Amino acid sequence: MNEQQRKEQNILQSDDEAKNLKRIQELSSDDLISHYFQTTYEPTAPSLKEAKKRGKSETEVHYDFTIPEDIQGIGARKKFQIRTYGCQMNEHDTEVMAGILTEMGYESTTDQHEADIILLNTCAIRENAENKVFGELGHLKSLKRENPGLLLGVCGCMSQEEAVVNRIKQKHPFVDLVFGTHNIHRLPQLVKEALFSKEMVLEVWSKEGDIIENLPRVRKGKIKGWVNIMYGCDKFCTYCIVPYTRGKERSRVPHDIIQEVRAMAAEGYKEITLLGQNVNAYGKDLDYEYSLGDLMDELRKIDIPRIRFTTSHPRDFDERLIEVLSKGGNMLDHIHLPVQSGSTEVLKRMSRKYTRERYLDLVQQIREAMPNATLTTDIIVGFPNETEEQFEETMTLVEEVGFEAAYTFIYSKREGTPAANMEDNVPMDVKKARLKRLNELVNRQSKEAMAKYEGEVVDVLVEGVSKNNDEVLAGYTARNKVVNFKGPKTAIGQIVQVKIQESKTWSLNGEMVETIEVK
Ligand code: 5AD
Numbered sequence: 062m063n064e065q066q067r068k069e070q071n072i073l074q075s076d077d078e079a080k081n082l083k084r085i086q087e088l089s090s091d092d093l094i095s096h097y098f099q100t101t102y103e104p105t106a107p108s109l110k111e112a113k114k115r116g117k118s119e120t121e122v123h124y125d126f127t128i129p130e131d132i133q134g135i136g137a138r139k140k141f142q143i144r145t146y147g148c149q150m151n152e153h154d155t156e157v158m159a160g161i162l163t164e165m166g167y168e169s170t171t172d173q174h175e176a177d178i179i180l181l182n183t184c185a186i187r188e189n190a191e192n193k194v195f196g197e198l199g200h201l202k203s204l205k206r207e208n209p210g211l212l213l214g215v216c217g218c219m220s221q222e223e224a225v226v227n228r229i230k231q232k233h234p235f236v237d238l239v240f241g242t243h244n245i246h247r248l249p250q251l252v253k254e255a256l257f258s259k260e261m262v263l264e265v266w267s268k269e270g271d272i273i274e275n276l277p278r279v280r281k282g283k284i285k286g287w288v289n290i291m292y293g294c295d296k297f298c299t300y301c302i303v304p305y306t307r308g309k310e311r312s313r314v315p316h317d318i319i320q321e322v323r324a325m326a327a328e329g330y331k332e333i334t335l336l337g338q339n340v341n342a343y344g345k346d347l348d349y350e351y352s353l354g355d356l357m358d359e360l361r362k363i364d365i366p367r368i369r370f371t372t373s374h375p376r377d378f379d380e381r382l383i384e385v386l387s388k389g390g391n392m393l394d395h396i397h398l399p400v401q402s403g404s405t406e407v408l409k410r411m412s413r414k415y416t417r418e419r420y421l422d423l424v425q426q427i428r429e430a431m432p433n434a435t436l437t438t439d440i441i442v443g444f445p446n447e448t449e450e451q452f453e454e455t456m457t458l459v460e461e462v463g464f465e466a467a468y469t470f471i472y473s474k475r476e477g478t479p480a481a482n483m484e485d486n487v488p489m490d491v492k493k494a495r496l497k498r499l500n501e502l503v504n505r506q507s508k509e510a511m512a513k514y515e516g517e518v519v520d521v522l523v524e525g526v527s528k529n530n531d532e533v534l535a536g537y538t539a540r541n542k543v544v545n546f547k548g549p550k551t552a553i554g555q556i557v558q559v560k561i562q563e564s565k566t567w568s569l570n571g572e573m574v575e576t577i578e579v580k
């Protein structure tokens with residue numbers, strides 16, 4: 062570095078310091094503690110009421126994550142296990158927590174008996190997801206008895222709910238650590254505190270709206286990877302707990318996302334999925350005009366064969382995005398577009414902010430621009446007071462759109478959401494019967510769509526060997542169909558051509574025709 066460069070760097074550094082100082086002064090004058098950087102721990106309990114508020118405050122992006130010196134190496138010769146429940150966002154968070162624990166010296170293990178830390182990364186979307194976790198805590202009690210030194214933590218969406226935290230305190234007091242979705246970057250401090258504290262360590266911030274960049278990360282695989290593009294949700298669908306557990310919508314700046322995707326392309330990743338609770342709202346909170354379509358248009362130029370995104374909201378799905386997706390290349394012919402219900406009246410009570418007609422118009426627009434696109438969806442049956450006619454409207458919509466797959470759910474009451482206060486006159490057996498009918502229809506449509514592939518040659522990104530037979534390889538087509546086929550193990554991690562010989566309801570069987578990678 063020459064004298065001039067050194068001078069420039071000093072100026073840059075002092076500029077940064079000055080900005081930092083100003084920010085800290087502003088924060089303290091605002092009576093806000095800059096807890097992002099505090100090294101100590103103060104107990105904080107969750108509040109869904111607080112989490113509901115959406116202020117006007119700007120999103121701050123923090124690039125300065127570090128593990129304090131006294132905590133580095135705290136995990137040497139120790140092992141961790143993280144059990145992940147729920148959606149891809151949780152999988153993504155698990156990768157970050159694994160990264161942080163690894164930097165603290167811990168090693169990962171799949172054997173609970175040799176783990177020194179077990180974290181349950183939980184999901185709150187439906188009651189059965191929560192029940193699974195409480196069941197698991199029951200099992201872990203005996204493990205904790207056998208190994209009192211085991212540090213047991215609960216994190217993820219459930220820890221953002223005060224009812225859950227109260228239940229853990231009362232019925233599972235052997236849990237050592239509870240922390241929220243906004244506190245992941247505080248894991249080093251929290252683990253240290255939990256190791257030395259006799260009390261349960263509880264840190265759940267309810268109203269955070271910031272972004273922490275540069276967190277370490279241990280990605281699960283080397284073929285497909287997730288890239289978060291935004292956090293939180295402001296849609297407040299009346300049945301959904303996510304806006305409360307994940308905070309306000311905040312977009313990562315395009316540059317940070319593009320850099321991350323470029324780095325993954327350089328590392329040889331073949332597919333990335335852009336993640337967000339409502340990815341179509343991407344960019345709305347940035348200071349300049351920039352949308353998911355603009356971001357996809359940039360990412361399209363990166364040398365990575367497949368780019369997906371999830372999850373979409375029909376309300377914000379715009380023409381710009383459709384135009385970019387229709388350009389093909391690494392933009393794929395598969396759109397997951399949760400509809401939730403086919404009845405305008407139910408959609409209104411769900412506060413989805415679109416009608417059946419508007420959804421169908423959007424599908425038409427997509428079909429015109431992308432004639433080969435596969436559409437899949439999410440549907441809730443048995444929303445409070447859903448009538449038989451309203452359910453029939455969901456059935457006809459499923460047929461009209463021709464969804465090739467759907468995640469279908471019975472409505473689950475979530476305390477703290479507006480729908481939890483709605484009267485519900487639909488008995489559970491009626492809800493179950495509706496779900497069964499809907500699933501039969503979806504299965505039929507999936508089977509029909511699969512049958513069309515017989516005799517076709519498709520590009521498959523090979524992910525590994527099949528679970529039941531290690532002679533058989535398994536992977537996904539661009540339209541997200543599972544394909545099982547015979548082929549050499551060297552094909553793993555490649556995109557290869559497979560001739561489909563047989564179709565089933567949810568998968569295809571075939572034979573590899575060549576090993577040449579297709580982009
Ligand atoms: N009950 C049932 N299903 C729900 N989902 C979200 N909240 C609930 C709930 N309270 C479903 C929606 C969403 C998917 C991720 O989970 O269909 O798209």
Ligand code: SF4
Pocket residue numbers: 294295296297298301302303304338339374
């Ligand atoms: Fe929940 Fe609706 Fe936000 Fe999706 S868009 S996370 S369903 S509130």
